[in-house]
Amino acid sequence: MQHPHFPPPAPASPPLRLLVADDNPVVRAGLTALLSGRADTTVVAEATDGREAYEAAVRHRPDVILLDVRMPGVDGISALPHLVRLAPVMMLTYSHETETVREALRLGAGGYLVHGEFTTEQLVRAIRDVREGRPHVTPGAAEALLTGLRASAPAHGEGEIVADARRITTQALSQLQPPVGQSSRSRFRLSEREAEIMDLIASGMTNQQIAAACFISEKTVKNHINRIFAKLQSTTRSQAAAKWLGVA
Numbered sequence: 001m002q003h004p005h006f007p008p009p010a011p012a013s014p015p016l017r018l019l020v021a022d023d024n025p026v027v028r029a030g031l032t033a034l035l036s037g038r039a040d041t042t043v044v045a046e047a048t049d050g051r052e053a054y055e056a057a058v059r060h061r062p063d064v065i066l067l068d069v070r071m072p073g074v075d076g077i078s079a080l081p082h083l084v085r086l087a088p089v090m091m092l093t094y095s096h097e098t099e100t101v102r103e104a105l106r107l108g109a110g111g112y113l114v115h116g117e118f119t120t121e122q123l124v125r126a127i128r129d130v131r132e133g134r135p136h137v138t139p140g141a142a143e144a145l146l147t148g149l150r151a152s153a154p155a156h157g158e159g160e161i162v163a164d165a166r167r168i169t170t171q172a173l174s175q176l177q178p179p180v181g182q183s184s185r186s187r188f189r190l191s192e193r194e195a196e197i198m199d200l201i202a203s204g205m206t207n208q209q210i211a212a213a214c215f216i217s218e219k220t221v222k223n224h225i226n227r228i229f230a231k232l233q234s235t236t237r238s239q240a241a242a243k244w245l246g247v248a
Helices: 025-036 050-060 076-083 098-106 120-131 139-152 158-173 184-188 192-202 207-214 218-232 237-244
Strands: 016-021 041-047 064-067 089-093 111-114
Touching: 016 025, 016 050, 016 120, 025 041, 025 120, 025 237, 041 050, 050 064, 050 076, 064 076, 064 120, 076 089, 076 098, 089 120, 098 111, 098 139, 111 120, 111 139, 184 192, 184 237, 192 207, 192 218, 192 237, 207 218, 218 237
Parallel strands: 016 041, 016 064, 064 089, 089 111
Antiparallel strands: none
């Protein structure tokens, strides 16, 4: 009996080649481990600031660049106009200030993801979509955009503008938002102050710097950190930061 002839299976698509630019070594190592251990993505280069990111992008020609906002030397926003000429750029950061989000998207970022607001699978889906020209933002970035629109919209047109923006961001978020809408703060049950301090820890600040930024004593900072570490079930700053940023 002659078996029917079936066409050979289509070859698997090559993994998306990514460049990770972040000055935090914990974040870089975590993202590289996560994204290089998959069949559909691989990290071909890392950078610690915007200048290194540009040089690495010219050399490696990645499919997508994952770019932090705050970096020493040339920061992400300053490097963004140069990087978008080389590859689609996804902002991947813990910064969600209104002006920063708006400026990043204005300068050509294909998406804006805030650490702690997505899973690994959602990150990979967002990377793939940004590569294809479909924008993505996470809830923190979307709320920053809406806040800015509310502040800048004329009184007579505010309702329509905010409603349109909400529809756009909701559509983008529908594929990204975690099933129960959990942020890192709610997932780990941190208070607003604890979340603020954890953000500063993740950015690399010392206890002394955190105390100055929050106008509290170093002893109070240490007390907050002890409670934060207990809730995150972590014993070191690096371990806590990795969990908080979603790269553990």
